Amino acid sequence: MITERLRGMLRRPGTESSPGAAVLTPGHSSSATKLFDREIVSTRPSRGLEQFFAYLRGQAGLSILDLAGASQENINFITNLGHRLYSEDFVRSLDDIFAGDDQSNVSRIDQFLRQTLNFGNEEFDGVLVWDVLQYMAPALLTATLERLRTIVRPQSYLLAYFHSDEKAQQVPFYSFRIKDQQHLLLTQRGTRKPAQIFNNRSLEKLFKQFESVKFFLTREQLREVIVRR
Amino acid sequence: MSTMPFKAPEPETTRGQASIGKAVKINGQIYSKEDLYVDGDVEGTIELQEHRLTIGPNGKVHSSVKAREVVILGNVQGNVDASDKLEIRKDARLVGDIKTARIIIEDGAYFKGSIDIVKPEPARPPGSPAPRPPQAASVPAANAQGNAVAAEVKR
Numbered sequence: 108m109i110t111e112r113l114r115g116m117l118r119r120p121g122t123e124s125s126p127g128a129a130v131l132t133p134g135h136s137s138s139a140t141k142l143f144d145r146e147i148v149s150t151r152p153s154r155g156l157e158q159f160f161a162y163l164r165g166q167a168g169l170s171i172l173d174l175a176g177a178s179q180e181n182i183n184f185i186t187n188l189g190h191r192l193y194s195e196d197f198v199r200s201l202d203d204i205f206a207g208d209d210q211s212n213v214s215r216i217d218q219f220l221r222q223t224l225n226f227g228n229e230e231f232d233g234v235l236v237w238d239v240l241q242y243m244a245p246a247l248l249t250a251t252l253e254r255l256r257t258i259v260r261p262q263s264y265l266l267a268y269f270h271s272d273e274k275a276q277q278v279p280f281y282s283f284r285i286k287d288q289q290h291l292l293l294t295q296r297g298t299r300k301p302a303q304i305f306n307n308r309s310l311e312k313l314f315k316q317f318e319s320v321k322f323f324l325t326r327e328q329l330r331e332v333i334v335r336r
Numbered sequence: 337m338s339t340m341p342f343k344a345p346e347p348e349t350t351r352g353q354a355s356i357g358k359a360v361k362i363n364g365q366i367y368s369k370e371d372l373y374v375d376g377d378v379e380g381t382i383e384l385q386e387h388r389l390t391i392g393p394n395g396k397v398h399s400s401v402k403a404r405e406v407v408i409l410g411n412v413q414g415n416v417d418a419s420d421k422l423e424i425r426k427d428a429r430l431v432g433d434i435k436t437a438r439i440i441i442e443d444g445a446y447f448k449g450s451i452d453i454v455k456p457e458p459a460r461p462p463g464s465p466a467p468r469p470p471q472a473a474s475v476p477a478a479n480a481q482g483n484a485v486a487a488e489v490k491r
Contacts, residue, residue: 176446176447177424177445177446177451178441178443179440182439182441191450191451191452192450192451193449193451194447194448194449194450195448196446199446
């Protein structure tokens, strides 16, 4: 049975749901990919994305880290701009390493960081973080942001997304694919339980080690955040 | 009605190419002057001058790989240099850095590493002069290759 809220999400105006859209099963939170036989795809404009690539305009040969895992669209878009792309599937690693266990376990956190954010001496000129940070418990999130800060060059940018519905128990879990500089193709792979929900003030606090934070609030209850190192 | 005994066709993946079966394990260097299909374990290096390398679904390669075209259906841990094209198929797993002219990655594939797209130099018509070397002695020769070089540019 589909809840009214999720039904509304599936019927959102402007979205192009695939035929025979997936059946959402309430009560499941982790490993969203297993919940769905088919994916729900929609295209949406993204001011954050536009801004992120505007900062990179006129430059080539930059190192960009994409934490959503490798997709053909993102590879094409970023390498066509002349940049080098680094890819890491953060959510997959999160599920593999913690597998539903406590995300405050120090040795697991260390393992996670070694596995996901260990790029030798490489420093990045931009990081596409997407929505992965909201699935991390406070201890893991703090350690991850600290590591991200060390591998990103000063005055470079991070693009992150956070769901803004503070009462949400489950939020749509997307893979983000770049259609063009202003548009994203969102492929919903299911729902996940966010470890934390952030508002503007808590996001400012979260990124206090960074130079600046800029927000864009969207109709889809997604808060787009541009963070400057 | 034919009296010829029935002969099962060869699998598409291994026709007309050398093959390393799934029960084979190799430690060392492999050089091949024909297409190669690897469905076993390889530790070392694999180099195919102008040919296609296919890592089958059972293939486990812990080595750097260099070929004209590379298709991965199995598991590769190492850098991949595919001068023409790299395909990472669904359920494949690649951990390593990629250098290639074209890349195709299917949904469901796992990749961790960096991607350098290196555009091939355009073919020169016969008799045309060779391109002049760069003026500045400090610029490496690889700088002629667009993206490959651009990756070294720092802000």
